[in-house]
Amino acid sequence: MIKRHFVASAPPPPKGVKYHHASEADGWLHVTGQLPSDPSAPASPFVEGIEAQTEQTFRNLITIIEAAGYRLGDTVFARIYLSNFERDYDGLNRAFCRFFTDDAQVPSRTTVGVAKLGRDALVEIDLVLHRAR
Template sequence: MPEFHLFAKGPRPVAPFSHAVEADGWVILTGQMPTDPEAPDAPLPEGIEAQTRRVMDNLALILAEMGLDLSHVVQCRCFLTEFERDYAAFNDTYQTYFPEDRRPARTTVGVTALAVGALVEIDCIARRPEAGA
């Protein structure tokens, strides 16, 4: 049976969802926004680099609540509202979160809008290590 997780330390949800759902060792994280978990009503960070860092930090926070980290991520989906303008700067920031030889599979899509007026949203899938592995 899937386990549904909503964490008090996690970012305040902007819609009706769980922060993560786990089934059979697979952990699916809801797309995170560049909101500050400690100040959810604060303005979003300025610019794609700062928003990407906040989103990645929010993903890391949710993973940590699950006893995991970014090294367990196998796939990310990234959404950018200003794809052509922000793609290169987004990549420059995003890649700092993963070693060059352990980057997850990834899809990046340009979209017309995101919740809370964000420039970026990222969701991901992580896998728990096998017991004894």
Template sequence: MSELLYHMIPAGPRPVAPFSHAVETDGFVFVTGQMPTDPAAPDAPLPEGIEAQTARVMDNLTIVLDGIGLGLEHVTMARIYLTQFERDYAALNALWPTFFEPGKLPARTTIGVTALAVGALVEIDLIAKRP
């Protein structure tokens, strides 16, 4: 096993807890779950609705991946956490494929939770693989 590499992306979202944006080992990159906060205005109100929050989370994940030379095409697995699972699951499913190339969706688990940091409706973490 190779040494662990801890990544903090200077332009990345401000962490809402003590963590690295990503940790890498043996070509795998584990990206911490991101929130729908704006890196340019981290104290601004969150976007309204599941679609807008999911888009902001994916933008934040892309910032982290870009900061280590990867993109969404390198994602192998995603975990999605929803606070309003029954209400938001269908809307999330309709939006999800738009972030990836057709026919190249990562493996995925979606979990209903009672609450998320900063009052978010959605949080997503990723596992990516270096080519």
């Protein structure tokens, strides 16, 4: 059985776009890619800089994860997209390490450079989590 999670306190999908924030099945939670949107003003401009955008993106992810009954430490895999890989990779890593402080709990990940992200974001992140039942 698949359980879909729409989290009212997380940034909503753009107008005309349909998706749930996360889908859960058999202890696995797949969280939709998040941008650095401010949930209280989702159409407002993003904060500036890769570290600030990464931190806001993680706050959005944590809102969704916790609403689904998981915790960030349950993350198995992170997929990260950067619109300027060369410039922003180090800053992304600094912010990422602030959220995953325990080396034993750092998830596997892929980080890729892309030509463009929605709303000209510098970063987008999606996660896969697992929790034993």
